[in-house]
Amino acid sequence: MLVPQGDILIVDDNAANLDLLGAVLREREYRVRAVPSGAMALEAARRHPPELVMLDVNMPGMDGYETCEAFKKEPVLARIPIIFISALDDPLDKVKAFRVGGRDYVTKPFSAEEVLVRVEHQVNLGRLQRELEIQNQNLLDANLKLKEVNTLKTNFTTMLVHDLRSPLTVLGLVLEKLRGGGVVRDDTLGKAEDSCTRIKNLLDEMLEIYRSDTGQIPMEFSEIHPAPWLAALLGQYHLRAASAGVEFQVAIPESLPVLRGDQLKLDRALVNLVDNAFKFTSRGGAVRVEAGIEFGSGVEAGLRFLRLSVIDTGRGIPAGDLPFIFDPFRQTERSDASQGVGLGLAIVQRLVAAHRGQIRAQSQVGFGSNFSILLPC
Structure with missing residues (x-):
């Protein structure tokens, strides 16, 4: 052109x-x-x-x-x-x-030639000036974005240190008591074991985020038959639902197409979503997992996806927080600090992306949330 x-x-x-x-x-x-x-x-x-x-x-x-x-x-x-x-x-x-x-x-x-030379000079100068202004604005935007990311990472590091300090304090107290020859009760040992588990989980999540950002997530693809896979994975939640006073619904058709994926990674992604649904749904509420086929539209016309949806009637996510829930460095809520820095959704998003899929989130405060994973069939 x-x-x-x-x-x-x-x-x-x-x-x-x-x-x-x-x-x-x-x-x-x-x-x-x-x-x-x-x-x-x-x-x-x-x-x-x-x-x-x-x-x-x-x-x-x-x-x-x-x-x-x-x-x-x-x-x-x-x-x-x-x-x-x-x-x-x-x-x-x-x-x-x-x-x-x-x-x-x-x-x-x-002189016609004089006019043309002067005109060309001013037009080119104006275009160069506009290009320079655009580049300067892009640099300013990038600098502001970099400052924001650095601030987010600083805040995230502060929260991570806070979340590690608590279980480390428990371990320190138990070791101090043992060193002094004291007797440690079973419930105290249980807290120490829980602290070790929390520390390990935090470090595993940090490593997972690092691997995903550097494209180093190890993947082992195989054929997965959705109906039996989901039935086995979700079976464990019926007892939890009964104990928590939450209705647990599963709607998985038998005739779902075979997909290729890393079953352990998909297990982790789906379990994270279901665990969150139970964690934020009060007694008397409901959690539902359903699967189905969704056909692409627009640039994805002709493609077919397996849709896995986790729906709850929990407290919901504020509209202002929703755009950032998959950002590992932007923690929007600290009321659940005891659960760690909350890297779960960021990891889920990366695991789904590693399968060339996508994840969508819809939520309304007071009514609940709906997380849907789309995996290419």
């Missing part, structure tokens, strides 16, 4: 001058708009800002200097370069043209 030479607005009350200058520019394939007055030039530029204005000085009503000053007063038009083109050849006229904001000055009668 050819890039147009430039969009130029020429302003002169003399129709012959407009025709002559317009013909010179159009011969070099510039897009040209011509108007006979300063007021019309302002109106045309407001509707569609040109890359360059070529402006006569002597015009009735608003002359060229006043027109240039009016351009410079409007933020959208102020940066448009203006070349004065006039029969006035007095140095004071030229000085005034530059003082009001002109970029260049061409004296009539003009």
Whole structure:
């Protein structure tokens, strides 16, 4: 695709001058708009800002200097370069043209080649300036993003240290008591074992996040038959549901297509979602796991996905937090600090992505949440 030479607005009350200058520019394939007055030039530029204005000085009503000053007063038009083109050849006229904001000055009668060189220079200079502004803005945006990420990581590290300190304190107290020859009760040993498990889980989650960010998640793909796999995996939750006073529903059709995946990784992803559903659903509520086929649309038209949905009637996720729930470094809620820094959803998202799938989350405070994993069949 050819890039147009430039969009130029020429302003002169003399129709012959407009025709002559317009013909010179159009011969070099510039897009040209011509108007006979300063007021019309302002109106045309407001509707569609040109890359360059070529402006006569002597015009009735608003002359060229006043027109240039009016351009410079409007933020959208102020940066448009203006070349004065006039029969006035007095140095004071030229000085005034530059003082009001002109970029260049061409004296009539003009040489076509001179005009074209000056026009090309100003158009290219304007384009380079716009590209530089875009690059500067991109750098500013990237710098702000980097600062935000560093702040998030700092906060995350602080929370991680906090979450490690508590179980380490329990272990330290138990070891101190043992060193002193004291007797440690079974329940205290149980707390120490729980602390070891929490520390191990935190470190495993951190390692999993690191591996996923560096593309090093080990995967072992095999054929998975969804119905028997899900029946075996979800069977353990019926006793938990009865104990927690939560209704547990499972809707898994028998005729689901075979998929290829790492069953252990998918186990972990689904178990994480179901565990969260139980954790945030109060007694008397319900957790439902269902599976089905979903057909792609748009750029995914013709594709078929196995959909695994975990639905609960729990407390829900605030709308402001929902966009960040898969971000490992942005912890939106600390009311569950005893459960650790909460890397589970970030890991789930990465495990699903490793299967070329996607995960969606819908939630409403007070009504519950719906997490859906889509895996290509």
